[in-house]
Amino acid sequence: MTSDEQRWRLIRGDCLAGMAALPERSFDLAIADPPYGAATASEWTLAGGHELPRFGGAWRLADHDWDRLAGVDGLRFTLAWLSSLGRLVKPEGSIWIHATYHNAGIVNVACQALGLEIINEVIWYKRNAFPNLSRRRLTASHETIYWVHTGGPRRRRYRFNYDAARAAAFDGDALKEPGRQLRTVWDVPNNKSREELAFGRHPTQKPLRLLERIFLVAGTPGGRFLSPFSGSGSDLVAAVRAGMxxxxxxxxxxxxxxAARRLAALPRG
Ligand SMILES: C[S@@+](CC[C@H](N)C(=O)[O-])C[C@H]1O[C@@H](n2cnc3c(N)ncnc32)[C@H](O)[C@@H]1O
Structure with a gap:
């Protein structure tokens, strides 16, 4: 384990085993960015080559072992980590779950099966989405984010920073005006700054500005945040910056x- 007791701790290992050892209702917010099942074991050769100058230089299709999620085993795995989050997150808190069309149905069914009410389904619109290299599908330009709570349908006590969300404006997002309610479609480019990539890249790294919006809507300054699938630590970095x-x-x-290096490099507020 790597930690800075005052601000964060990062455990290297399986989240299922790790979460089983944590006390119930001990977190105010969780963000899960799980394996999506989007990886393919196929070998691809692209007619136009693999060079994509406007998309971060030379780029190769990659097959990620950690991104396997198939069939009934995928549903069982989703039920396992989601039920742990349901046990660990307070009814006054909430859980946000990233998904694509590969796993969104499974996550939705698992939430319903576990009695975790879906508050909203947010569409993260990626206006600079990666082109479809195979030229056999539309360009996938969005991801789904489920916002769910653990209090059950008759006990909605989850935190919603309504006034802050309503007041906010976001650079370049024409769908949100200050003083208007925040909608469920968020226009957030999938760009990472040099600072976000300073210690290495994760193939599905989330941009900090997307996570900052989640903390604006549902963060609890001074509270506890949980990330079962931390990857390069983007949501942990956003949590510490949000005072959690x-x-x-x-x-x-x-x-x-x-992730450990990113966290260790965070300036003390
Ligand atoms: C979609 S990625 C998360 C990317 C992250 N949001 C970021 O911005 O870098 C999912 C991550 O979960 C990790 N993972 C997969 N199964 C896991 C498990 N059982 N316990 C802990 N981590 C796991 C993978 O290694 C991968 O890095």
Whole structure:
């Protein structure tokens, strides 16, 4: 485990085993960015080559072992980590779950099966989405984020920073005006700053500005944040910046190392 007791702790290992050891209702907010099942074992050769100058330089299709999620085993795995989050997150808090069309149905069914009410389904619109290299599908330009709570349908006590969300404006997002309610479509470019990539990259790294919006809507300054699938630590970094104590799990040594270095480099507020 790597930690800075005052602000964060990052555990290298399986989140299922790790979460089982944590006390119930001990977190105010969780963000899960799980394996999506989007990886393919196929070998691809692209007619136009693999060079994509406007998309971060030379780029190769990659098959990620950690991104396997198939069939009934995928549903069982989703039920396992989601029921742990349901046990660990207070009814006054909430859980946000990233998904694409590969796993969104499974996550939705799992929420309903576990009695976790879906508050909203947010569409993260990526106006600079990666082109479809195979030229056999539309360009996938959005991801789904489920916002759910643990209080059950008759006990809605989850935190919603309504006034802050209503007052906010976001650079370049024409769908949100200050003083108007925040909608469920968020126009957030999938760009990462040099600072976000300073310690290495994760293939599905989330941009900080997307996570900052989640903390604006549902963060609890001074509270506790949980990330079961931390990857390069983007949500942990956003949590610490939002004044929350962050706990994360990452099973892969390379990504754990990136996240630990990002966290250690955060300036003290
Ligand atoms: C979609 S990625 C998260 C990316 C992250 N949001 C970021 O911005 O870098 C999912 C991560 O979960 C990790 N993972 C997969 N199964 C895990 C498990 N059982 N316990 C902990 N981490 C796991 C993978 O190694 C991968 O880094």
């Amino acid at each position: 104590h962050a706990t994360g799990f990452e099973i892969d040594e390379r990504y754990h190392a990136i």
